[in-house]
Amino acid sequence: MLMMRRGRVHRAAAIAGAMCAVVALPGQARAAEGEPNPYRFASSAQDIEGGADTADATQIDAGATYRTSIGKGKQLHFKVRLDAASHAYASAVAVPRLGAQLSFQDGIKVSLRDGQGEVCGEGDARFGPGGIPKPVAANADRTVSAGGESCQQAGTYYVVIERSSKDSSSPGDWAVELRLFEEPQLKSGGNSVPVESWPTTMPELPTGAAQQRAGGTGFNDARALTQGVWRDEIEPGRTRFYRVPVDWGQRLFAKAELGSSQNRGMVGNALSMSLYNPARGFVLHDTARYLGEPVGVQLDPLPAVAYENRWGKNVDQRAMRFPGWYVLAVSLHPKTDSYGPGALPVTLRVKVDGPAKDREYARPAGVFSVAEQDEGAAAAGQTDGEARHSDVLRVVGVVAIGVGSVLVFGLGLWTVVARRRDSRGRGGRRGRRVAVQGGAVPQVTGASGSSDPADTPTPTPTQYGPPQGW
Structure with missing residues (x-):
């Protein structure tokens, strides 16, 4: 009997261990073709379908x-009400599945x-x-401008999203995250004459020991970096x-570096980096072979942030x-896995140059402010130690729930089987079960009909032990 119980404990431990392995090691397997992209959509995103034309455009x-999807060669139409004062930006993030041929x-x-x-x-x-x-x-x-004739x-207004794909590209739908931002006017008005030139020399970028900081999977959980x-x-x-x-008047410089590898070979466009502005508008891009x-x-030298x-x-x-x-957004080509299994180390050097200028919007500006806090900002501000601690707590919580569910199920099954065995041992010989009516609690009675506990058979280990075969 003792050996049987030990075997049952070992099997329960094995189940719990397997669950821990599944939960704790989700990212170590290679992504299969067609696997969903790990992009994190906004938790507030509403599922929506776009219209085929402006006549049935979705509000x-x-x-x-919003979250939607777009098929190969398709268009999506949406409509929105805009005022006559705010600048407006319609943004779409396209998220194809991992392994798609593009x-x-x-x-x-x-x-x-x-x-x-x-x-x-x-x-x-x-x-x-x-x-x-x-x-x-x-x-x-x-863009609203003095003297403008159209779109003022x-x-x-209508937002139209179009997907372009070659015939040889994978046909599957792309997930799309859609947002429309409104930028207020400046409190003091703005100059309509932009600067024509700016310094094109690269300043010295930061050096020294690198701090560990794991990036996010998208715009909503992007990790905060300072200079x-x-x-x-x-991962490849x-x-x-x-x-x-x-901020206003400041310039951004950034560089991403991929270190050396013991393996050799050539992967074109192995490392790439793209820059997007706060309205998710593309700024510029650079790529390099490895x-x-x-x-x-x-990044090529950019002008200072200015309304003009x-x-x-x-x-x-x-x-x-x-x-x-x-x-x-820093990417590695899938073929960089030829340099070895697992993730590759990447170093980022970030410099924000110049003092911030004092310019104010006429009303709260939302994302058009360095003080803006979105749903990813709290996580973005964590140190990696805090982030790892949070991750560990999440893993422990998931494992605890899973193991707890298994144990509760097992104990429930144990009790049911034991009660049935006990009921069979008493039914027709020493007692009967009173029918439940009107919510009354069932009682076990002795042969004489008494409910005295003394008439209730005493459970034995064989009646209330683990069910046979565990």
Whole structure:
């Protein structure tokens, strides 16, 4: 009997151990083709379907977040009410499945149009060289300007999202996160004449020991970085997101570096880095091949953040038009797994140059402020020790719930079987069970009908031990 019980304990321990292994090691297996991308959507995102044309466009609201999907070669139409004073930005993040076959020409396009179909602004995002199935974002703007003729009135506007894919690309749907941001006017008004040039020399980037900081899976859980040197480990085929506060008058410089490897070979577009502004508008991108020797990608020198940049000549200048948290997305090509199993170490050097200028919006600006706090900000501000502690607590909680469920189920089964065995031992010989009526509690009676506990058979170990066969 003792050996039987030990065997049962060992089997229960084995079950609990297996559950721990499954929960604690979710990211060690290679991603299979078609596996969902780990991109974290906003917890407040509402599921929605876009219309096939403007006639059946789906209503959305500024400030809300939506989740939808788009098929190959499809268009989605949405409508929104805009006032006559705020600048508006419609943003779409396209999230293909891991392992999808994509072309560098595949991508997503967003346009914002007025009620007459006039295009107010448009933007697109491509997966770029290597066709890595990573999250990419694009936005379109409606800019209000003195003397402007179109797209200036209050009324109904349309957001159109288009997917472009080559015939050879995977046909599966892409998940899409949709948001529309409104930027208020400046309290003191703004100059409409942008600067025409800015320094193009790279300053010295931070050096010294790197601090460990694990990036997020998307815009909503991007980890906060300040000026300094940071280190992360990125799995082949994955993208990590980081966010940096940049205020009025400041310039952002950043570089990502991939260290040396004992293995040799060449992977084109192995390391890439993209920069997005607070409205998830694309700013610029850099990529580099990897030969097993140290390599880096860095942002070209950008102008200081200024309201006037919105009327600049270049896309990257126009994107640096407001303060807030700018997002760095660093990706590794899936083929970098040829340099060895597991994640590869990546170092980021971040510099925010210049003092912040004092410019104010006429009303609270939301994401267009370095003080903005979204749902990922609390986690983003954690140290890695705190983040690991939180992760451990989550794992322990999940394991405890799972193991507890197994034990509760086992004890419940044990009790049911034991009671049935006990009932069979008494039924027809020493007692009977009184029917439950009106919620009365069942009672076990002796042969004489008495409910005296003395007439109740005493349980033996064979009656109330673990069910046979455990």
